[in-house]
Every structure is written in structure tokens, then in C-alpha cells.
Amino acid sequence: GQEQQTSNATTNTVEQQQSFKWKLVTSWPKNYPGLGTAPERFAENVEAMSNGRLKIKVYGAGELVPGFEVFDTVSSGTAEMGHSAAYYWKGKIPAAQFFTAIPFGMNAQEVNGWLHHGGGMELWKELYEPYNLIPAAGGNTGVQMAGWFKKEVNSVEDLKGLKMRIPGLGGEVLEKLGGVPLSLTGGEIFTALQTGAIDATEWVGPYNDLAFGLNKAAEFYYYSGWHEPGANLEFLINKEAYASLPSDLQAIVTSAMRTANQDMLDEYTARNNTALDQLKNKHNVKLRKFSPEVMQALKAATMEVISEQARNDEAVAKVWRSYSEFLQQVKAYHQISEMEYYSNR
Amino acid sequence: MAWFSFAMVLIMFLIVLLRYGFSLGWIAMQESVLYLHAYLFMLGCSYALKHDEHVRVDVFYRRFSKAKKAFVNLVGHLVLLWPVAIFILFVSFDYVAVSWQIKEQSQEAGGLPFVYLLKSLIPLMCILLLIQSLSEICKSLNALFNKGNA
Amino acid sequence: MEYMAILLFICVCVVLLIGFPVAFSLAGTALIFAGIGSLFGIFDGAFLHALPNRLFGIVTNSTLIAVPLFVFMGVMLEKSKVAENLLDAIAVVMGKRKAGMGIAVTLVGMLLAASTGIVGATVVTMGLLALPTMLKRGYSEQYSCGIITATGTLGQIIPPSIALVLLGDVLSSSYQQAQLNMGIFSPENVSVGDLFAGAVIPGIILVGLYILYSVFVAVFKPEQVPALLDEDIEHIKKRKQVSLFVALVPPLMLIFIVLGSILFGIATPTEAAGVGAFGAIVLAVWQKQFNLSNLNAVMQSTTKVTAMVFMILIGASLFSLVFRGFGGEELIAEMFEALPGGLFGAMLVVMLVMFLLGFILDFIEITFVVVPIVAPILLMMGADPIWLGIMIAVNLQTSFLTPPFGFALFYLRGVAPKSVLTSQIYKGVIPFIIIQLILLALMAAYPSLVTWLPSQLYA
Ligand code: NA
């Protein structure tokens, strides 16, 4: 830290001495693998990098406020930061859900490209501006699993009346096909599935699903996560709180968020495969793949849902234009790079 | 407002019937039960206050004279209820105002687009409690005053 | 800073005793403390600014939707005269044995408890119908009052029960918190359904113990529980409307639909409550008791009871927010760690404290104020959540019986003849309080009495 401090000539010494205590509220159970450890590590990082001048206390869902209240809590300044997922705020900002995941959309690598070097971040910031909030990418889960089902899904017909925990656009798509989507917070899922309040749920992937023991409440585990080909999570910062920081602390926060963003993907990449192995071999989970007929119906419904939303909301149309343009470009190259490589190795 | 409870029963029964009988369901219908439930107890608070239905620890209270009870209530309303109701009213103002401004909708696909009406219950409960409390304070003062005359 | 938490707790106790409604006493005292704390910079105001967000969490809590539905069901059932018909029909069959009326009361209480179980309604019905008959034939005041009051409280512990819904909601978040604190993200969740299943066997044991006690009295003090004479039976038959079979249909049907669908995981407690409430309406129509004035009465009392419960929840949530803001939770955890005897010692202390609190508070306050503070710690010490829940539920059920402030005692006092002395009612419940304690000891010694059924149902 010594070198950094001396090189930072523009910052005056009084500001440097000033220390800050922040609160960060999350939508996850405290220390939850991946989702919950990311903000925790972020806070540790910031404290270390700032030499203790910025201390951030992380609150799990329900500790200070319920998980779905993160946006409002940071917006009002009650907490300075939050860690959550943008699709939870679609009741306030319909376009927000495009910043978590779009069914049949981009994967983690591509989303990060779009956000940080393809104009995505600017659109996101613009969207949150009226709420006094600055968003940032807060980690990515990678391609998810389609979820846990109590009964097998063999046809589109089986989706009718299906009560499933599936937030965001995925939920809208399910509704199009006659299902009943719900968006419970993580902590509520297991009980809901066990008591029959829901018939199915998606959560994240093997690593997190195993942690919640979802295999004890439903038999069939479907892939692939058509609805969330990599959920991009978010950090939220209250704008005034951020402005009150000296520029070196601002830079520390920004780069620690970027580190956390990459680190989460690394963690999921390392853990998902061993967890899947355990689910298959130790817990005898029945792994299933959606039939092409079901996939096609989901995809068609997705396009319908998105074009409907783009018609009704200008912000959605704007974000979708940028997103889909980037997707077309990146797809063309990834077809002959990533995809080709996967099929050959 | 009491009719909300009856409506809840009917809608809940319909939901079960549709879900288990016909594999049908709508989030809006479920949320409507949630809304009715919320309206029932949030608005019911002042109604229960009026009928003195809020539980008391009446170890000593039971044996108090009318005047003493009136005094307890007078002080309780002013020192305990008023600050709470006013404080919640105060801190919830922005929270609810923003929700109205953006006409906040449900975060569920196919949910009810009236989250601001739900959030409004928080200040509304406080206002109704304050109004009812005012009437209780008058009753207490009356009881104390009449005792002096008797 | 922790001393503020202790001071807050003591002040709340004092303020509660003054007699202003519990909900506002909790919230008001906590708010004043938070204000003083902020003034001196030892309380983080953000805790209070998070209040609207937390209140909205209560407004949108979907587990608790079951509460007004179960209340509606219970009050509607009361209007449909199910209890009256049952009591008369069973009394005709059992009355001519010694202690027969006492056992009839217990059986009716059990059936009512398993169909819904509002303590006040059950005690009042029995007090009006069975008590005069029993006293006239020479049953002792003590025994009659004791069995009626105790039986009335069965509705608390035998599912479905509003007490268990509230407890289940609080415990499930406590359990989550406990496991996460321990770094365990897997699974063993506890739900309202689990508690319902866990309460079945202890509930049956309790009924068995009540009956056993009646038999014991019949053998050793037969003069206290004489048999009814033919003329008494004739008298009952005259007012009796229906046969035993017809009287049994409604409660058994409701037990089958409501309890059955919850225990076998077919429907959620909320869905089952909705169906049960609808079923109660159907029964009322069948008994020709469904009219506007009855419906109005049911709706109004549902509104008042629900609002009362949730106002306490709101007050308690403000209280625990401030208590936590002052570091009270850590303090309690440290105290428990300092106790000798590990989980057993901690459990003993908690049970004792709850039993004593039960003399002045009832289950709603204790569930919302005390359980969220102690449960996570006990669970972290290794207590099984379902076992803990039922231990608490039985303990709190006792609070309805403990003189001088047990609610069930008030209800009976309200309908008992003037000739019955209040002291006789108090003495009458003592054997039943001892029975409750025996059940607690049994469950402490054999936790599988609680945990076996849930493990079989939800394996
Ligand atoms: Na997901």
C-alpha cells in the first residue's frame, strides 16, 4: 500500500486519513457459496487494499432487510452498497432483467464482453441513474441448469399449470406456455419445493443446488439452463456514497468489484463439475434433457416475450437492440472458435 | 374491510380447485389473496384498537380503577403509540413515494401491477392508528375528567 | 453497548406490566431506546431506516396467509354447532360410566383440535354444555373445570394450529440463520408442515394422559366423577339433534381434508387452510347456520384476531431490530455458552424461562419476541428444529393453563356458574399442568416421539 499512497499525488492527506464504514446488503443467505462469498471477499479485498480506510460490513438476506429490498435500501442510502441480481427489479424497471440473463442469449464470457467493451455498461448505468444508483457486474454463474422437477417434462403440455420458481424473462416465457412462474429468494426455495407450494424450481447449478439440498425435494434434474445461460449478478452503489469517497478509494472499489466479477465465474467453473458428479453418483439424481420439441417451444416463446416487451417499453427496445447486435457479431466468431473447439477437443 | 377475509377464503379455494383439479394457475390470483391479506391486517390494526382487541399484559391492569386505566392509556398512546406511528410514517414516506412515482409493478411474471398500493399500506396503517389513537386519547381524557366531577 | 440491550429488555418487561397493548409497548420502548442510542452514537440509525423494507417483508410474507384462513375456519366452525352436536352425541355413549363425561369432553376436544382448535371457542362451548351437567350430577368442581380447560387448549398443539403456523415461520428462519452461521448451506429445512407432523404423536400422548388421569380419578376418587343417571341421558337426548355418526362426519371430513393434505404433502398449509375455511362454510350452510349476521360476526372476529397477531409481529420486529442493533443477540449467545451442561443446560433454562414468561405472556408474544432470539443459538448447539418447535409449543400451551393469567382460565371463568370458585378452577388445572410437564420430560428423554413421524412422512 505504501507505494500506491505516495504515487497518488493529487489526493490530499486529510482525505487519505479519513476512514469509511459501509454496509452492503445482499439477496443471498450470508456466506452462501459463490453468490454470498463474492461480496464477502470483495469486502475483504477492499479493506486490505485501502489499508483499512474503507470497511464494508456484509449483511445476508433478512439480516438488515429482506432479500428483495436490496435495490430500495441502497437507493435510499440506508445501505451504501448491495449485491443482487438485476432481474429482481423488473417491477420497477422492465429493462433491468436484460442485465441478468436473457433466455437463449449470451454466455458469461460474451456478456462480460458486451458490458465492459460493447456498450452494455453505459446502458445499465443510464437505467439506474434516476434511482441514485451505480450498477456494476458482480459475478457470473456460467451456464446454469434448467432446474429440479418433481415430475418428468416430456412435452410442452407438461409445462401447463406447472408452478415453478423461475424469475426474470425465463418466468415470462414459462407463463407464455401456460406455467405459473414465481420468483422466491434462495432461502425460500427448498421449503416451497418440499411442501408442494411449487412443483419445480431452477436455482443456479450443481454447486449451489447441492448446497440447498434441492435433490431431497425433487427427483428430476434437467439441463441445460436455456433461461439463464450465465446469470450476471450486480453490485449496487449509492451514488452519493460513492461520490463521498476520495478518488483512490473509488478506484479500489471499482477494481475490487471487477475482480469479484471474474472470481465468481472461476469458482463456479471449478466447483460445478465435482458437485454434479456427487449429485449423479452419490445422490442418484435422475439427469434429464429437455426434448427438442420443448426447447423449440421455449425459444419461440422467448422471442415473442422479448418483442412484446420491446414494443411496450422504449428502454427495453434500446437495450435489446444493443444486446442482440452484439450477440449476432459474437455468435459469428464463436461459431468457428469456441463452438468448433468444444466439439473437437 | 372484514369482507376481505371472506373473499380470501373464496379465492384461495378457487386457486386450490384450479391447481389440483385443472392444472391451472395465475400469479395474479395468488397475489390478490396476498393483497387482501395485507389489507385485512394492516387496516384492521386501527379497527382492533377501537375494539380494544390488542392483547395487554393485564396482570395489574385488570385491577386498576377506571381512572388509572384511562391514565395508562393516555400515557401509552402519547409516549408509545404516537412516536412509533409518526416515526414509521416519516421513514416510509420516500419509500412509498418512489413506488408511486414509477407505478411499481410486481416482480413476478403476470403479477399484479399495484405494488405501490401494497406499499402504501405502511403509512396508511400509521395514519389510521393515529386517528383512532386520537379518539382513544379523548376517551381517556373524558374518563379522567369525569372522575374529577364525580 | 450490550448493557443497553439488557436495559432495553428490562424496560420492556416493566412497560408491558403496566398494561398498555403489547404490540405498541414493544415497539414504543424499543424506538425510545434506539433514539437515545443514536443520540449518543452507540446505535446505528440505519437499522431503523431499514424499517419500511422490513415491514414490507411482513406485508408480503406468504406463509402467514394461513393465519386469517385458519381463524376464519375456526370461528365459522363454532357457528355451525359442530362442537355441540359432538359433545351431546358422545356424552350419550360414554356418560353412564364413571368419569365418562370427563372422557367425552376430552375426546370431543381432541376432534375439535384436529379440525381447527380455537382455544376460547372450545372452552366456552364445553363450559356451557358439559359443565352444568357434570356439576349437577356431582362431579367435583376441580376435576370438571380442570378437564374442560385443559382439553380446550389441545387445539394449540394438535395440528392444524395457528400457534404452530406462527412458530413454524419463526423457526424456519431461525434454522436457516443457525445453519448459515455454522457454514452449513445444506438443507434440513423446517416447515410448518414438519411441525404439524411432529405434533401429532405428542398430541395423541397428551390426550392419552388426560384420559388416563380421568381413569385414575374414577378408580381412586370415584366420588368426584360419578356416572350419569338415565334421566340425564334422556335430558341430553332431548336437546340432541343428530346421531353419533352424523355428528362425527364434519370433524372427520375436515381432519381428512385439511390435516391429511398437509401431512401427506399434497397441499401447502395455506391452501389447506383455504379449503378448510371453505369446508367450514359448507358445514354452516348444511347446519342452516350460514346467514348474514353469522358471516358478519365471523369476518369481524377474523379481522380483529388477524390484526392483533400481525400488530404484535410488527412490534416484535421493531423490538428485535433494536435489540440486535445493541448487540443483544451476541450477549445471549455468550450467556448460553457460559452455561454448564451444553444443549441440555441451555434447553432447560430456555424452557424454564418460557414457562415462567407464560404466566404473563401468551404464545404469540413469546413466539415473536423470545423464539427468534434463543432458537438460532439452541439450533446451533445441535437441537433438532422440529423437536425444539414442539417442545416450545407444548410449553407455551401450558401458558394457557397457568394461573392466574392463563387465557383458557378466563374463558371458563366467564361461562362457569357463580357457585364455582375461581380458586377451584385454579386447583383443577394443577394436575393438567403436571401432565404437560410429564409430556415435556418424555419428549426430552425420547426426542423420537416428535421426530419419528416427520421422518417417515417426508423421507
Ligand atoms: Na437461476
Ligand code: NA
Ligand atoms: Na388444532
